[in-house]
Amino acid sequence: MALVLKSGFTFDYDNLFGEGKVTQADLDSYAEDLKKAHEAMKVMRETGFIKAHLSKDGNPEKVYFSKLPYITEENGKLNLNSPASIKRLHDFTERIRNNVDVVVSLGIGGSFLGNKVLFDIFCGEFWNTWSAEKRKGMPKVYFSGQNIDARRTGDIIDHIKAIAEHKGGKIKVMLMCMSKSGGTLDTMSNFMVMYDALKKCDNIEVEVVAVTDPNMEKKTLLKQLAVENGWETFAVPDGVGGRFTVFCEVGLSTAAVIGMDIEKFLEGARDMDKACQNEDIWQNPAMLNAALKFAASEKHGRNIEVMMPYGDYMKSLSEWYIQLLAESLGKQFDKDGKEVCYGRTPLVAVGTTDMHSQTQQHQEGALDKVVQFIKVEKWANDLVIPNAFPEAKKLADISGVTMSEALEVARQSNADALKSNHRFNACFSLPELNEYHLGELLYLLAMSVAYEGELANVDAFNQPGVEAYKRIMGPKLQELKASK
Ligand code: PA5
Numbered sequence: 001m002a003l004v005l006k007s008g009f010t011f012d013y014d015n016l017f018g019e020g021k022v023t024q025a026d027l028d029s030y031a032e033d034l035k036k037a038h039e040a041m042k043v044m045r046e047t048g049f050i051k052a053h054l055s056k057d058g059n060p061e062k063v064y065f066s067k068l069p070y071i072t073e074e075n076g077k078l079n080l081n082s083p084a085s086i087k088r089l090h091d092f093t094e095r096i097r098n099n100v101d102v103v104v105s106l107g108i109g110g111s112f113l114g115n116k117v118l119f120d121i122f123c124g125e126f127w128n129t130w131s132a133e134k135r136k137g138m139p140k141v142y143f144s145g146q147n148i149d150a151r152r153t154g155d156i157i158d159h160i161k162a163i164a165e166h167k168g169g170k171i172k173v174m175l176m177c178m179s180k181s182g183g184t185l186d187t188m189s190n191f192m193v194m195y196d197a198l199k200k201c202d203n204i205e206v207e208v209v210a211v212t213d214p215n216m217e218k219k220t221l222l223k224q225l226a227v228e229n230g231w232e233t234f235a236v237p238d239g240v241g242g243r244f245t246v247f248c249e250v251g252l253s254t255a256a257v258i259g260m261d262i263e264k265f266l267e268g269a270r271d272m273d274k275a276c277q278n279e280d281i282w283q284n285p286a287m288l289n290a291a292l293k294f295a296a297s298e299k300h301g302r303n304i305e306v307m308m309p310y311g312d313y314m315k316s317l318s319e320w321y322i323q324l325l326a327e328s329l330g331k332q333f334d335k336d337g338k339e340v341c342y343g344r345t346p347l348v349a350v351g352t353t354d355m356h357s358q359t360q361q362h363q364e365g366a367l368d369k370v371v372q373f374i375k376v377e378k379w380a381n382d383l384v385i386p387n388a389f390p391e392a393k394k395l396a397d398i399s400g401v402t403m404s405e406a407l408e409v410a411r412q413s414n415a416d417a418l419k420s421n422h423r424f425n426a427c428f429s430l431p432e433l434n435e436y437h438l439g440e441l442l443y444l445l446a447m448s449v450a451y452e453g454e455l456a457n458v459d460a461f462n463q464p465g466v467e468a469y470k471r472i473m474g475p476k477l478q479e480l481k482a483s484k
Contacts, residue, residue, distance in 0.1 A: 003285055005275055007268075008377075008431035009440045011285050015419045016292050016370065016426045026295040027281070030455065034291060037454035038279055041066075044450070045277075048239055052335035053461050063461050064239035065446060068247035069270035069439070071263075079214050079237035080248065081266065089249070089256040096257060098137040100207070101171040102160055103257050104194060106145035107178035107250070108186045110242020111211070113320040115178075115254040116143060117246065117442070120316045121433060122260050138259045139174070144194065145187035153190050157197045164203045173204055176257070178211040178250055180236035182220025185477075211250055212236055241461050243324045244446055247439075261435045268439025276447045285444050290451035292426070293344065293370060302370050302424050303344045306362060309374035310351035310411045311433070317374070318348040321445055328449040330465065331458040342456045352410045359414060363421055371418055371425040374441070375411055376433045379404040 002012040016022055027034075043049050048062030055061035067080050076082025096103070105115055119127075119141055128140040140163070142156050164171045175198075177191045198206050210226035214235040219227065226233045234249035245251060247269055255262050276286040296302040305325065307318040330343030349358050351373070362371055385406065387399035398406065411427075418425045428444075430437040453460025 003282065003288060005271070005285070005440070007271060007437070007440065008429075009272075009285075009437060010427075010429040011289060011444075012427040012429065013288070013292055014426075015415060016296065016424050020422060021424060022292050022295045022300065026299045027291055030291060030295065033455055034281060034287060037290075037451050038284075038287060040454045041276070041447070041450060045273075050459070050461060053459050056462070056464075056467070061461075062239040063241075063450075064237065065241070065244035065247065066273060066450075068240065068244070069266045069273050069443060071266060078239070079235040080240075081252070085235075085249065086252075086262060089252055089262055092253065093138075093256045093259055096139060096174070097259070098132070099172065100139045100174045101167070102142065102163060102173045103139045103176055104142045104144055104156065104160075104173065105176045105178065105254060105257075106143075106187050106191050106194070107211075108146045108184060109323060110245045111178040111180065111184075111187065111236070111250055112143065112146045113243075113316070113323050114246025114251045114442070116316040117320045117438075118251060118254050118260060119143070119258060120313045121438060122435075123258055124313055127258075136259055138257065141254075141257060145178075145184075145190040148186050148189055153193055157194060160198065160204070161201060164201065170203050170205055172207065173198055174207045174209060176209045176211060176253065177222060178236075178253075179220070179222055180213055180242060180245070180250075182210075182212045182222030182224075185473075188222075207231075209234065209253070211253055213238070241463075243320075243327055246320070246442055247446075264435035265439040268436035268441075269443035270439075271436075272440040272443040273447070276444070286447035286451050289426075289444065289448040290455060293448075294452050294455045296370050296424055297344050300424070301368055304347060304369040305344050306347045306349050306358070306369055306371045307374075308349040308351050308354065308371055310407050311374075311376060311379075312350065312353075314374060314433075315348070315350045317441075318350065320442075322346045322348055324445060324449055327463045327466070328460040329452055329456065329458060331456075332465070334457040335459060336457065340456070340458065342458050351414065352407065355410065355414055362423060363417060367422065369423065371414075371423065373411055373415060373425060373427040375408060375427055375429050376404075377429055377431050379433070 001014045002010050004010045044063055045066045048064050050063045053061055064080060067075055071081045071083060071086055073082055076084055144153060144156055160173060179187045198204050208231040210222050210231050211234040212222040213220045234253045236245060236250055237248055240248050252262055276284050278284040281287050307321045309317055325346040332339060332341055334340045362369055382402045382404045384402050385399050387396055389395050415425050428441060449460050
């Protein structure tokens, strides 16, 4: 059983729905809630309204992520994607090409995770070792700010200095500081350390680009600095929470830096949004995914979701999803103020790597998981396993097949084995790992948590829980500073 879109994107739920799994009766029991959730999504698309959603300051706040796939003049007024903003991103690409040697993208959480997905999938592990020609003139890219780790930050600084020395002459380094709130400790501490260290180098020219809330009346600290120093800025618009920013200028400015096809990425998201407007649950990938996972959790105790793409460069996609699911749905109180302590727990896994570690748990451990596979049907660069040692029968037996065929046999075998032991699993299939299908997948996952928020009656767009440690950390840092 599978939902197949015209594009070829497939959601195979055969091992999640049916006898001994989530049943039709389970879904029928949510019929009214599903109708209401679908209605709420329609209202959100049209007006940005989400019942009971409040901002960090406790004020009603609009939710605009579903507008991001659309490139319209009207969206431009809300600092969302417009023909002018997309043109500016293209101009940015051309300004950087053959002009900037190194970009350091600084950010954490929503200002990091989506960017890393784009980089890993479209650049891979060795981008920074390639020649400028092979990178089509685009810069080397490093990430920082996603921890407060002096060792790694120091290493990046030393590495950039070494690049400058090796090249001779002067190199240009662009620090892209990304923070919606404009003052996040992790991001800003790394930014200041790096800015200060690199500025002192005669052979390094430093340029800063700030990606932050564009509000000019109530400027963020980063915006204030950008205005004072004349730094170029991109926007993290109102109504777009961190975990949805991969479709706004946070993700798109990174896409511009690596020369990705931005329009195709948004087109994939847009087509998925259209599919998710279908009121028939069997034709609506987000409603179906949310309903099946919600029922698996509520009716069958499968409240852990293992996100397990097959392919190394998709690991960061799992990590992006962890934030999306955890921050959106892990809530103590529902929209009516009742204590519910809701939230399925997400886990990162990668196939085949984790078949040699986690799979034992998935196969025989507690019956509390749904394993969500992601597979790519056609890989761009496949390799045939050669008959390198014909005398070794075991090795000769696997020769002649491609590595991606072997990868899929491994995934399918894992799915079959899980199924044989009543372990729920499902699979998203991407015809190819390109901008369009990645846009489809990321948008589907974002829209699914929005549906699930409605089904569970929790606000999927706030994150009050992360304020608790911040309230403790602030004074502690002050104390530390005073003791110096
Ligand atoms: O989803 C979220 O809102 C968070 O993960 C934020 O993205 C993260 O805390 C970083 O915040 P900021 O972009 O304001 O620096």
